[in-house]
Amino acid sequence: DVKVTQSSRYLVKxxxxxxxxxxxxxxxxxxxxxxxxxxxxxxxxxxFSYDVxxxxxxxxxEGYSVSREKKxxxxxxxxxxxxxxxxxxxxxSSLLPLQNTEAFFGQGTRLTVV
Amino acid sequence: xxxVTQPDIHITVSEGxxxxxxxxxxxxxxxxxxxxxxxxGQGLQLLLKYFSGDTLVQGIKGFEAEFKRSQSSFNLRxxxxxxxxxxxxxxxxxxxxxxxxxxxxxxxxxxxxP
Numbered sequence: 001d002v003k004v005t006q007s008s009r010y011l012v013k014x015x016x017x018x019x020x021x022x023x024x025x026x027x028x029x030x031x032x033x034x035x036x037x038x039x040x041x042x043x044x045x046x047x048f049s050y051d052v053x054x055x056x057x058x059x060x061x062e063g064y065s066v067s068r069e070k071k072x073x074x075x076x077x078x079x080x081x082x083x084x085x086x087x088x089x090x091x092x093s094s095l096l097p098l099q100n101t102e103a104f105f106g107q108g109t110r111l112t113v114v
Numbered sequence: 115x116x117x118v119t120q121p122d123i124h125i126t127v128s129e130g131x132x133x134x135x136x137x138x139x140x141x142x143x144x145x146x147x148x149x150x151x152x153x154x155g156q157g158l159q160l161l162l163k164y165f166s167g168d169t170l171v172q173g174i175k176g177f178e179a180e181f182k183r184s185q186s187s188f189n190l191r192x193x194x195x196x197x198x199x200x201x202x203x204x205x206x207x208x209x210x211x212x213x214x215x216x217x218x219x220x221x222x223x224x225x226x227x228p
Contacts, residue, residue: 004157040123042204042218043158090157098215099146099208100165105157 003027006091006106013113019078021109023091030095032074033103034058034066037088049074050097081113116141118207120219127195128227135190135222137205146208147188148216149179153201161203164188175199200226 007022025032031050035043045058047066055066063085067075074093078085091106117140127133139145146165150158162173169181179190188205205219 040220042220044218045215048215092158102160102163103150103158103216105159107155107157 004091004093004104004106006089006109008109009107011109011111013078013081013111015082015113017078017081017113019081019111019113021076021078021089021091021111023074023076023106024072025074025091025093025104026072027093027095027104028071029093029104030071031093031097032068033092033094033098034064034074034076035090035092036060037090037108043090046076078111081111083113085111086113087111116207116209116217118205118217118219120203120205120222122222123220124223124225126225126227129197130194133190133192133195133199133224135203135205135224137188137190137219139186139188139205139207139217141186141207141209141217144183147179147181148206148208149173149177149188149190150204150206151175151201152204152221158204161190195224195226197226197228200224 004025013019033048034046044060049055049068065077089109092103094103119138148163149161152158161177162171164171164181171179177192202221202223204221207217
């Protein structure tokens, strides 16, 4: 069974903290994605990666960075957390570019910044 | 600009009744079209997709969707809903000329009345 695993389901962090969200996939997929999900806004792409050490900005990269040192792992970093980054974060992976194929999602990390 | 509209934020349906969730898109060429479902506390799962061919597409869990080019629509249907169908449903469009790969609708939350 294919699997995308996010390291935490719930996180509470303080304003100004550096936050790491981890995502691991076991499907040997080339492409990995970080989305942010907010009510009424759907999914907004933060960053994606199509290969190890490669990254591309999505629609809302400000305040975030990413790291992909190994094919199976894609990390999202909030350099200095702010309250407006309180949200649900979803990681996904796909074998092909998303317009051609199915994306597999993790269960999400609900981050609260206080 | 490319966009996806799901006009209904919430829909309430009685168990056993039929369901139709609307999705309209704006895109110059024939897009790739997707419906994903997010059950409570879960990541997103692909229900069905349309790339080409027969405009009526069958998916998992008894869902189907019909691509209507003249109406720029890709509505999701189910003849008889079950309580387990309560979830949020997302329509997405894959644009070949988009660096961001998928354009997402804002989602429709389906509530099932017993």
